[in-house]
Amino acid sequence: MYVNRGSITAIGIIFPILAVLAMIMRVYGLRYYSRKFELDDILVIPAVMLNIAAGAALVIGAQMEIIGGHSYPVISETEQERLGKFEYAFWIGHILAIGFIKLTILFLFRRIFRGQTYRTAFDYANWTIIFFVTLWTLVFLFFEIFACGATPAASWLSLQSLRHACVDTFGMQTGGAVFSWILDLTILIEPLLMIRTLNMSTKRKIQTSLVFLCSIFAVTAGLLRMIPWIQIHIQDISHVNIRVLGTTLPTADQEGIVSIILFWTYVEIGIGFLVACLPRSAWIFDKISLTPIIYKLRSLASTTSISQWERGPDPKRGKERNYSQASWISTRQPKESPSRHTDDEIELVAARST
Known part of the structure; x- marks a missing residue:
C-alpha cells in the first residue's frame, strides 16, 4: 500500500519545509514590494503554524506506530485509544487549518479585485464565499469537538462507543469534505472570472490566470480527501472488506483505513497553503528572465x-x-x-x- 509509515513521514517533512520557504518568499515580497499589511497577511500566520503542526503530528504518529501501519486482524484496546486520540486532535486541527487557508486566499482576492468606490458583483460574491467558509469552519469545528457530547473519550474508547455514543461521525466528515470541496471550486472559479475585467494586456491576463489555475491542485487534493469519506459512508462496514481509493482493506483494519484519509487530508492542507502563498510570492517570476x-x-x-x-x-x-x-x-x-x-x-x- 502506498500509504505507509515512510510516505506519511515524507509528506510530514516535505510540506512544512515547502510552507516555510513559501512564507520566506511571501515575507520578502511584503517587505520589498508592498507598503500595506493586509488581513490575508495576518490569517496566513495561524495557517502556516497549523500546517507545520499537522506535519509534525504525522511524523510523530508514524514513528510511534500510531498511524501508517495496519491493525488487522484485531486492534488492541491500547492501539484503539492511541489512534482515537490522534484522530480527535488531528480532525480539530485540520478544520482550523483548511478554514484559515481558504480565508487567506479569499481576502487576498479582495486586495486585488475589490471595488474602490462602490460595491461590485465581485464584492457580494466574495463576501458570500467568506461567510460560508467561516460558517463551515465554526460549524464543523463545533461538531468535531462535541461529536460525543460532554464525553469526548467515547470517540476513542472503541468503535462501538463511537457509533452508539456519538453522532454519525462518518456522515459528518463526509458532509464536511463535500462542502469544503464545493468551496474550493468557487475559490478556483472566482478570480478567473474577474481577471478579464482588469486593465492589462492579453499576455498578462494569461500569465495571471495560470497563477490562479494552480488552485486546481488544491481542488484535486480536496477531491481525493472527499472520495474516501463517501466510499466509507456508502459501503456497509459489516462486510469483511472495504475499498478506499482503489485499495481494498479489511474493515477491521482501522489503522490502515484512517491512515489513507489522514494522508490525503494533509496533502490537501499542504497544497492549499502553497496555493495561498503563490500569488503573493509571484514577484519571483518577474526576476526570471528568458x-x-x-x-x-x-x-x-x-x-x-x-x-x-x-x-x-x-x-x-x-x-x-x-x-x-x-x-x-x-x-x-x-x-x-x-x-x-x-x-x-x-x-x-x-x-x-x-
Missing part, C-alpha cells in the same frame, strides 16, 4: 549554421535556416518598460500593493 536562454540558443543555432556553410550549401537547409531565423525574429519582443505596467498588473502578478 533572455540568456534565448541568446544561448541563438548562439548555438549560429554555430550550427556556420558548420553547415563550411560543408557546402544545401538548398533545403538554406530554406530551413531562413525559416528558423524568421521565427526567431518574429518571436522576439521588445522588453516592456516597467512604467507601462498598470497598478493591477503590479499588484496581481508581482503581489505588490497599490
Whole structure:
C-alpha cells in the first residue's frame, strides 16, 4: 500500500519545509514590494503554524506506530485509544487549518479585485464565499469537538462507543469534505472570472490566470480527501472488506483505513497553503528572465549554421535556416518598460500593493 509509515513521514517533512520557504518568499515580497499589511497577511500566520503542526503530528504518529501501519486482524484496546486520540486532535486541527487557508486566499482576492468606490458583483460574491467558509469552519469545528457530547473519550474508547455514543461521525466528515470541496471550486472559479475585467494586456491576463489555475491542485487534493469519506459512508462496514481509493482493506483494519484519509487530508492542507502563498510570492517570476536562454540558443543555432556553410550549401537547409531565423525574429519582443505596467498588473502578478 502506498500509504505507509515512510510516505506519511515524507509528506510530514516535505510540506512544512515547502510552507516555510513559501512564507520566506511571501515575507520578502511584503517587505520589498508592498507598503500595506493586509488581513490575508495576518490569517496566513495561524495557517502556516497549523500546517507545520499537522506535519509534525504525522511524523510523530508514524514513528510511534500510531498511524501508517495496519491493525488487522484485531486492534488492541491500547492501539484503539492511541489512534482515537490522534484522530480527535488531528480532525480539530485540520478544520482550523483548511478554514484559515481558504480565508487567506479569499481576502487576498479582495486586495486585488475589490471595488474602490462602490460595491461590485465581485464584492457580494466574495463576501458570500467568506461567510460560508467561516460558517463551515465554526460549524464543523463545533461538531468535531462535541461529536460525543460532554464525553469526548467515547470517540476513542472503541468503535462501538463511537457509533452508539456519538453522532454519525462518518456522515459528518463526509458532509464536511463535500462542502469544503464545493468551496474550493468557487475559490478556483472566482478570480478567473474577474481577471478579464482588469486593465492589462492579453499576455498578462494569461500569465495571471495560470497563477490562479494552480488552485486546481488544491481542488484535486480536496477531491481525493472527499472520495474516501463517501466510499466509507456508502459501503456497509459489516462486510469483511472495504475499498478506499482503489485499495481494498479489511474493515477491521482501522489503522490502515484512517491512515489513507489522514494522508490525503494533509496533502490537501499542504497544497492549499502553497496555493495561498503563490500569488503573493509571484514577484519571483518577474526576476526570471528568458533572455540568456534565448541568446544561448541563438548562439548555438549560429554555430550550427556556420558548420553547415563550411560543408557546402544545401538548398533545403538554406530554406530551413531562413525559416528558423524568421521565427526567431518574429518571436522576439521588445522588453516592456516597467512604467507601462498598470497598478493591477503590479499588484496581481508581482503581489505588490497599490
